[in-house]
Amino acid sequence: MPNWQDLEDIQLIAIAKNGEAEAFGELYERYAESIFRFLYVRLSNRLDAEDLTAEVFMRVWRSLSGYREQGIPFLAYLFRIARNALIDHYRSSGRSGEKVSIDDSPVQDLHPDAGEAAMTSLEHQEIREVLNQLRDDYRTVLVLRFLSELTPVETAQVMGRSPGAVRVLQHRALTALRNLIEGT
Amino acid sequence: MASAHKDIEKILQTCLDSILSGQGTVESALASYPGLEEVLRPQIEAALWIDARKKIFDARPGFITESRKRLESQIQKELSKRPVRPESPIHRFLESLQGRKVALQFSLVLIMLAVFILVSVSGVAYASRETVPGDILYPVKIAQERVEVTFTFSDKGKAQLYTSFAQHRLLEIQVLVLEGRYEFLQSTVRQYENQIGQAVRLVNEVARHNSSEAQALATQLEEVLSGQTMVLEILSKAVPQNRKGEIDNAVDVSKNGVMAMQELRSSITPLSTITPSPSLTNTATPTATPTPTPSISPSPPGFTRTLPARATVSPPSLTASPSAAATISVQIPLTPTPSLKPTQPPAKTDIPLPVATVRPSDTPEPIKTQKTPKPTNTHRPTPQPTNTHHPTSEP
Numbered sequence A: 001m002p003n004w005q006d007l008e009d010i011q012l013i014a015i016a017k018n019g020e021a022e023a024f025g026e027l028y029e030r031y032a033e034s035i036f037r038f039l040y041v042r043l044s045n046r047l048d049a050e051d052l053t054a055e056v057f058m059r060v061w062r063s064l065s066g067y068r069e070q071g072i073p074f075l076a077y078l079f080r081i082a083r084n085a086l087i088d089h090y091r092s093s094g095r096s097g098e099k100v101s102i103d104d105s106p107v108q109d110l111h112p113d114a115g116e117a118a119m120t121s122l123e124h125q126e127i128r129e130v131l132n133q134l135r136d137d138y139r140t141v142l143v144l145r146f147l148s149e150l151t152p153v154e155t156a157q158v159m160g161r162s163p164g165a166v167r168v169l170q171h172r173a174l175t176a177l178r179n180l181i182e183g184t
Numbered sequence B: 001m002a003s004a005h006k007d008i009e010k011i012l013q014t015c016l017d018s019i020l021s022g023q024g025t026v027e028s029a030l031a032s033y034p035g036l037e038e039v040l041r042p043q044i045e046a047a048l049w050i051d052a053r054k055k056i057f058d059a060r061p062g063f064i065t066e067s068r069k070r071l072e073s074q075i076q077k078e079l080s081k082r083p084v085r086p087e088s089p090i091h092r093f094l095e096s097l098q099g100r101k102v103a104l105q106f107s108l109v110l111i112m113l114a115v116f117i118l119v120s121v122s123g124v125a126y127a128s129r130e131t132v133p134g135d136i137l138y139p140v141k142i143a144q145e146r147v148e149v150t151f152t153f154s155d156k157g158k159a160q161l162y163t164s165f166a167q168h169r170l171l172e173i174q175v176l177v178l179e180g181r182y183e184f185l186q187s188t189v190r191q192y193e194n195q196i197g198q199a200v201r202l203v204n205e206v207a208r209h210n211s212s213e214a215q216a217l218a219t220q221l222e223e224v225l226s227g228q229t230m231v232l233e234i235l236s237k238a239v240p241q242n243r244k245g246e247i248d249n250a251v252d253v254s255k256n257g258v259m260a261m262q263e264l265r266s267s268i269t270p271l272s273t274i275t276p277s278p279s280l281t282n283t284a285t286p287t288a289t290p291t292p293t294p295s296i297s298p299s300p301p302g303f304t305r306t307l308p309a310r311a312t313v314s315p316p317s318l319t320a321s322p323s324a325a326a327t328i329s330v331q332i333p334l335t336p337t338p339s340l341k342p343t344q345p346p347a348k349t350d351i352p353l354p355v356a357t358v359r360p361s362d363t364p365e366p367i368k369t370q371k372t373p374k375p376t377n378t379h380r381p382t383p384q385p386t387n388t389h390h391p392t393s394e395p
Helices: A009-017 A021-040 A046-066 A074-096 A114-132 A136-147 A152-159 A163-183 B002-020 B026-031 B034-052 B063-081 B089-096 B101-120 B124-130 B138-150 B155-179 B182-209 B211-238 B241-273 B278-283 B322-334 B366-371
Strands: none
Touching (some): A009 A021, A021 A046, A021 B063, A114 A136, A136 A163, A163 B002, B002 B026, B155 B182, B155 B211, B211 B241
């Protein structure tokens, strides 16, 4: 069995395309946290973000055969699917008024401290409220750069802009955020 | 000014990279740009504000590891269900050339040449019949269909063509799903929906001119669509969740088509099936046509569709008393008049459409018919109403 951690994304993708689930699992391990944060900052519920993260990667897996390295970088591809999944989630939640199923999520085992959870949830809500007051592209650039921890170049690929345009956007977004923080 | 802004943005990026990577502090970063501290500090502080809170957005400890296992297990399940896709000889040939650029180019030239020869001998149309979206010859198949539509001039013929094309699209959808070629699914489903829409529209067009043809077409299309709905519903369960919506839309279109055809058939059925029969006279009630005016409406609701309105404008009712109207009003359309005699076939010939027997053009002008009946004496519009032309009078 190869050591998946030593392989580049492109190699893992090629192996995963041939039906190797573990190679795709390694890609998941690399990017799941970034995707989770990207989703969680837009959702009110941690469990929804977890379910949607899994959903995003299943979508990526199902469409992997159509993915070409020469097109967009894998990370950008991943975030694009995440954004689409988020939109679908909003639509379905809006339509049914129900949350995504969380039946198989062992949340209690992994989060024993209810007080800490409540505090985290409160802070999560506060930050979301601040970020939600920003323009959509400002919010996106801040989330990608500082929460999903993407480099300026990666952020540019995900947003489909040039690195220079992303730097400008980041500058303006930080100014807007600073004004909001001072106002609260 | 613009270049100064660009510099600021670059400098800010440099400062943030240094601070967030732990290589420098805020003060050390600002010290490198003494004149810009006032501009940079609020920006850096805003960035640090959000950076300090990123832990809140961390996944739960152990979540990534646990969910990775679930993901891999789910992938294994899907892999075990995925059908083995049979490779075409062309695909195998291209696979064997993979990595050899010159050979690949040469093979592409060969393929193009082969395609050209096929076109020149007109065999390409035949070859394209079994293709599906994504195949090289598939555009030929579609072009051939367009040509067929262009050179079909009747609505009936076009409706049948579109019904047949929709059937082709459904077969292609099945192949695409079986082979997992979902990238072509959406466009094929749209074509399917469009062709169903065209077929339904054309059948409705036919119904405006020829009810019996429309009846046959509607029955045919309804049967085809009912079968297709079932197939699509099965496919809907077989496709991945993110493709389900596309198939479900096609199911809806197909079901709507079935309903449209049912409605159309029900609206034209009475015209084509009811023949002049004794029940027409037997079931009529005296209240059906009691009004003594010439503009009398076509009596009971049950008859309004079977008989054209003008046919029931019965001259005898002009003079008939209300008590006599029961027999008069109903029998009049079937009563022979001098002008109808030579053309009216005997009732026993089982004419399918009552419209044909009481065509407005055949009805006498009011002036003439008012002269012939004398209802006050016999309560009948003509002297010999039922013996010769009434359906019941013949064996």
